[in-house]
Amino acid sequence: MLINYNYSEEIDFVQISKDLETSNSIICIENFPESDEKLSNFIKNIGIPIEDFKNNKIKTVFDVKVMKQKGYFKSVANSNYTFPLHTDCADYEKVPNCIGLLCxxxxxxxxxxxxxxxxESILKQLSESEIELLTTKKWWFRKIYKPILEIDNQTKSIFYDRITMESFTKLDTSEKMILNKLDQIFIQNSFKINLKKGELILFRNDLFLHGRESFEIDSNRLLKRIRFTLINS
Amino acid sequence: MKIELYPDMDERDNEIEYLEYDIDENAPIKELFDKIHEEKNIPRFKEFILDENQIEKIPCEYYIKSNDKSYSSFQFIDDLDQKISEFQKNGNDNSLSLMINQSIGFVN
Structure with missing residues (x-):
């Protein structure tokens, strides 16, 4: 599930791209430098980084850390709460298919x-009728209306962000029951990674849901996040 | 003073609203946003359902527009205690171009 690399100037970008394109694995690059610029430039070798108005000075990188303004968290990502398993940018018109997190x-x-x-683990837990439902029933992701699963002959994708789905739209009881069951399957089949300082993980945003466990509010936990779309996708 | 209130990032197709307030420009800009919230009935917080037992309130964000028409030209206002007079009036007819974000980027 984890493919390991060591950071160097001569790292094999072609192989990393192939790993992300073809395998259902998470890439872990050790000893990555703590630099927004280096992170952004590194990713440009394998994909197109997504700029966001909320990002750092280097517009492709966001600091995931506890951040408050006037006593309130600036976002759920900027809190110390458990973040349930989700897709990043599920409410965007074009969802980036990869995420990088540098610890x-x-x-x-x-x-x-x-x-x-x-x-793949999720699909193994679903019946044919459940898969049919999840590929046909559409949900509001803020302003985007689409199904949770997209499956055709070539590709499979998942889009899920319950906080967005439930906070911007009123869900009825039957819809909540569907999502409750899904959440249960997600949790039962999830695994965790305790990232070490200097580790960069890269993973497919359309093939993995990701989240985090809670931590102390006064923690200095800092991850640098970059979202990107693979060059060949 | 004249205000151009741009629609929320989520409602970009909506029209810009033109407002006018009698306000001391030495006042902090938060007082101007207070007036806008009250007059336009814009909620100050968005509630996010983290799970059935936990709802988290996250406050709106405030932006000022520089001098072009794209949304990328909006700058986040970090210090709401800054005086209104210290912000550039880049809108038509010497108006201040503002935007209240209550939709995008509050989850992840």
Whole structure:
């Protein structure tokens, strides 16, 4: 499930791209430098980084850390809460198919672990009729209306972000029951990774759901996040 | 003073609203946003359902537009205690171009 690399100037970008394109694995690159610029330039070798108005000075990188303004968290990502398994940017018209997370400072006492579940494991737990429902029933992801699963002969994708789905749209009881069952399957099939300082993980945003466990509010936990679309996709 | 209130990033197809307030420009810009919230009935917080037992309130974000028409030209207002007079009036007819974000980027 984890493919390991060591950071160097001569790292094999072609192989990393292939790993992300073809396998259902998470890439882990050790000893990555703590630099927004280096992170952004590194990703440009394998994909097109997505700029966002909320990002750092280097517009492709976002600091995932506890951040408050006037006593309130600036976003759920900027809180210390458990973040349930989700797709990043599920509410965007074009969802980036990859995510990079660089650990600058892990949370203390093994808290704040990253959690993942892969689409293949999820599909194994679903009946044919459930898969049919999830590929046909559409849901509102803020302003985007689409199904949770997209499956054709060539590709499979999952889009899921319950916080967005439930916070911007009123769900009825039957819809909540569907999502409750899905959440249960996601949690039962999830695994966690305790990132170490200097580890960069790359994974498919359309083939994995990711989340995190809670951590102490005064933790210095800092991950640098970059979203990108693979060059060949 | 004249205000151009741009629609929320989620409602880009909506029209810009033109407002006018009698306000001391030495006041902090949060007082101007207070007036806008009250007059336009814009909620100050968005509630996010983290799970059935936990709802988290996250406040709106405030942006000022520089001098072009694209949304990328909006700058986040970090210090709401800054005086209104210190912000550039880049809108038509010497108006201040503002935007209240209550939709995008509050989850992840």
């Amino acid at each position: 600058v400072q892990p949370a203390e006492n093994n808290e704040g672990a990253n959690t993942f579940v892969d689409l």
